[in-house]
Amino acid sequence: MSGQFQDRIQDMKERLQDWWADRNESSSVGRIIVILLVVYLLVAAVVGYFWSTEPQPFSVTAVAQERADEMGVDVVTGFTTTTTLIKVTETLWDKPGGYLSNDFAPPGVWLDNIPNWEFGVLVQIRDFTRALRKDFSRSQSQSTEDKDLATAEPQLHFDNDSTFIPDTEGEYKRGVEALNSYLARLSDPLEPTAQFYARADNLRQWLFDVETRLGSLSQRLSASVARRRLNTDIGVQQSTPTPDEEEVKTPWTEVDDVFYEARGTSWALLQILHAIEVDFRDVLEKKNAAVGVRQIIRELEGTQEPMGSPVILSGSGFGLFANHSLVMASYISRANAAIIDLRELLSQG
Helix, strand or coil: CHHHHHHHHHHHHHHHHHHHHHHHHHHHHHHHHHHHHHHHHHHHHHHHHHHCCCCCCCCHHHHHHHHHHHHCCCCCCCHHHHHHHHHHHHHHHHCCCCCCCCCCCCCHHHCCHHHHHHHHHHHHHHHHHHHHHHHHCCCCCCCCCCHHHHHHHHHHCCCCCCCCCCCHHHHHHHHHHHHHHHHHHHCCCCCCCCCCCCCHHHHHHHHHHHHHHHHHHHHHHHCCCCEEEECCCCCCCCCCCCCCEEEECCCCCCHHHHHHHHHHHHHHHHHHHHHHHHHCHHHHHHCCCHHHHHHHHHHHHHCCCCCCCCCCCECCCCCCCCEHHHHHHHHHHHHHHHHHHHHHHHHCC
16 A cells, blocks of 8 residues: 555656646746747837838939939929929838838837828829829810829829738839829920920919818817817808807827828928929019919928927917927918918919
8 A cells, every 4th residue: 555655646746747847848938928029019119110200301303303314304394393293102112111001010000100191191192193184284174184194193092001902002103103104205305295384374273272281281280279160151052051160179099190191291292392493483483473482381391390209299279288280280371371372473464
């Protein structure tokens, strides 16, 4: 009996030793997994910070001249503006991190500031491509639209967050290919079918679209502080009745989204306006409107000042903390007012 008892004790000791060894092995694997996860999160955070850097403005004349030298052509009317549009579009995927709006894995999926910046840029790309197709490239309302621009516009209006089949970047790159084809034909003296008409009426029409975009952005930025807004549509015939006034307030989770959308819109608009200064120089000087464009540019440059805070603050208008959205709204409102004045100048004989 004592021998059997000792055998059982020995068997239990062996089982305990095996269990302890297995436990130690599992703990080691668990520790390795935790360490790898922590390292991954740290690397993703650093990469995410780098990817959240906004692209810097570029010289539109330098980019246009470089492109002309590559193509072996002269910089004709419309060349600078079209080249700038292409460069602004390519920046969406050439910047650090590439195009982030359709990312589905960390760290891109965690980031929302740059995707909203991308959307702001994309709105200006779409608006100007549409203006290029229906106004700048046509001599009159009954003229035929350009074949390449008819391809580019719908490509650049593709869904901005499609990841697979088809992917957003692929569709936008096809749009850029069509713009490059238009640019090649535009700069070819033997190809008269591609034109860019730098007329005051064309410019006024595009500026009207910019005016409505900036007006909407200004209102959305101002809504970072809750306030009662009067309904300015009262007295106008409309489909359904609306209250005389309403309280508007951007949810705190969306304040930074609107802010970075405004930053992206202003960045793209700055580049395009610099190109407009080049291609519409004669028109602007004739209308005494060149200083008006420079004033718009000056106001929009204020929207691109470096951020001194790691987060977008939304304090009350006269409170202790800053309200970055109201500062942005101030710059955009002044730019919008200058656009209204510019459109008035361009309408005069």
